[in-house]
Amino acid sequence: MKPTTLASVLMLALSASVASAAPALTVTSLHPTLTHYGDLIAHQGQVQSMLIRSVLVRYPRDGNSDSAESMTVTFNKDKTKMTMDFHQSQRHEYSMTVNSSNNSIVEKEVYVDHLQATTTTIKTFRFTSAGCPFAEIIDETIARKEGAPGGDTIYKRPDDAQILCDSKQYPVRRIPSTASGDQLSPEITWVWSADHTSVKFTAWETTGKMFYNAKGLVATVLTSGQGQETQQKYTYTYDSKGNWTKRVKTVSSRPDFNANGKWSVTEIETVNRELKYW
Numbered sequence: 001m002k003p004t005t006l007a008s009v010l011m012l013a014l015s016a017s018v019a020s021a022a023p024a025l026t027v028t029s030l031h032p033t034l035t036h037y038g039d040l041i042a043h044q045g046q047v048q049s050m051l052i053r054s055v056l057v058r059y060p061r062d063g064n065s066d067s068a069e070s071m072t073v074t075f076n077k078d079k080t081k082m083t084m085d086f087h088q089s090q091r092h093e094y095s096m097t098v099n100s101s102n103n104s105i106v107e108k109e110v111y112v113d114h115l116q117a118t119t120t121t122i123k124t125f126r127f128t129s130a131g132c133p134f135a136e137i138i139d140e141t142i143a144r145k146e147g148a149p150g151g152d153t154i155y156k157r158p159d160d161a162q163i164l165c166d167s168k169q170y171p172v173r174r175i176p177s178t179a180s181g182d183q184l185s186p187e188i189t190w191v192w193s194a195d196h197t198s199v200k201f202t203a204w205e206t207t208g209k210m211f212y213n214a215k216g217l218v219a220t221v222l223t224s225g226q227g228q229e230t231q232q233k234y235t236y237t238y239d240s241k242g243n244w245t246k247r248v249k250t251v252s253s254r255p256d257f258n259a260n261g262k263w264s265v266t267e268i269e270t271v272n273r274e275l276k277y278w
Helices: 006-013
Strands: 047-058 067-075 081-086 092-099 104-112 117-126 134-144 152-165 171-176 188-192 198-203 206-212 218-225 228-238 244-255 264-277
Touching: none
Parallel strands: none
Antiparallel strands: 047 067, 047 264, 067 081, 081 092, 092 104, 104 117, 117 134, 134 152, 152 171, 171 188, 188 198, 198 206, 206 218, 218 228, 228 244, 244 264
């Protein structure tokens, strides 16, 4: 489920809240939408593992564009480490680990594509004693196996940014290391409603608004940019502990010059989760 659009990047960057640094930092100290697969693994209580299965159906139907994925997620008991293993032929691994020595959380992803190019992305969230502002440090390398041990590096992207928050620890601005950022690392601004159940955001050439449900999960995302309006709507089914076991995301779009135009469904993704508790 690698994000391929700026809207996907925004889903990963936007945060409904940023937790204050606690004496015992855990992989759940970050709000789910601040991490790469946070919206998939967000939960309450003592979850030991998850089996996640997803099916993505694209429209219009052409018989070749659907996809399915599954993965296993495990947490250690004190939630200082989380691993995600993807069930697929190509290598794809993801993890989050607490580094207590410098009060940080390290997110790492390794992905090998069909051309045998290996992408390794390491993102470090380094907290201050107050929790926010904090640093977001990215180190990404793409390498291809071609004779030399370890592969030949073909691309590197070091990056860092600072997250600024309001008095309630909600992010209001992401400031990249470059003056104005770029599409891969944009400057982002957030304007929250008084009750923090919705937020307007601006990033690169995209603007939009997110709405959250009573459980703090994303319910609707509206984005506009590059001549297109996109709408994502989410519905959930929950277990007895309040964690979702099924999520359906419906994505629709229309040209942004036709505000009264009809929305056309482009994707429907269904995700099922089997949760095992400690």
